[in-house]
Amino acid sequence: MKIGELASATATKVETVRYYEKIGLLPPPARTSANYRAFGNDHLARLSFIRRARDLGFTLEAVRELLALSDDKAQSCEAVDGIARVHLTEIDRKIADLSALRGELDRVIGSCRHGTVADCKIIETLGPRAC
Amino acid sequence: MKIGELASATATKVETVRYYEKIGLLPPPARTSANYRAFGNDHLARLSFIRRARDLGFTLEAVRELLALSDDKAQSCEAVDGIARVHLTEIDRKIADLSALRGELDRVIGSCRHGTVADCKIIETLGPRAC
DNA sequence: TCTACGCCCTGTAGCAACTACAGGGTCAAG
């Protein structure tokens, strides 16, 4: 399988595949006589794994750990569960932060009286004399 | 005012202040004979503005626009309102995305039976044969 | 056979928004 085929099979860009190889997330594939990368089904499986984990918001570092864990089938999956739970906590924190921010921004926008910038409540809120 | 004082007065790191100057967000201040930056109250006000806008999640590019608008006091504040509304929409989208992701991750974690990696539902979900 | 086109290769630089050095200079206190 050439890099373009692998990329389209996993909805990834060609450059991203090469990037994953460069940072050691994908093992270097065999090469054809023309020095083209020749990927196998193991690469397809691994890249699919990476993409799904990324879609779930895991960082590349977390993906790297998950891949290492998934290679050791006999191990208990506590570590896997732990990584996922830490990630969930982070997402919860982000949602909370964004919601608070949303509320404040909404308040700021609501105070706009659509006059000139001189009386703009939004600018005033940001300025040093407000608050 | 020296850079350290300005930084601590605005809860900013010294390097960040220098960075804002470098990218033209803060005007270059006067210098002392020892070549130390000497900031005035205008700098303090401007940096406070920048920090508040950043805390509300505006990008530096948006902050740059807001600063430009706030300098033109006679202008209508429609543009300001517009920038804020666009930003609010983006935040709403981010919250929705994160919430969807959170739900999926929660489901994945809930399926974990705490056995070995070989039977781990989390790993399975990420792998190519699941789903 | 030529050539045009699409794919492939490497390597480097760019994005946001900082952060962290390295390698120096200055200044006030003890």
Add this chain to the structure above:
DNA sequence: CTTGACCCTGTAGTTGCTACAGGGCGTAGA
């Protein structure tokens, strides 16, 4: 007179890609 805290410039690192530049390969049509 030395110690330590602060200041300076400039460069490189962070995350996760993305976008070239400048070349090579392979196949289909004229």
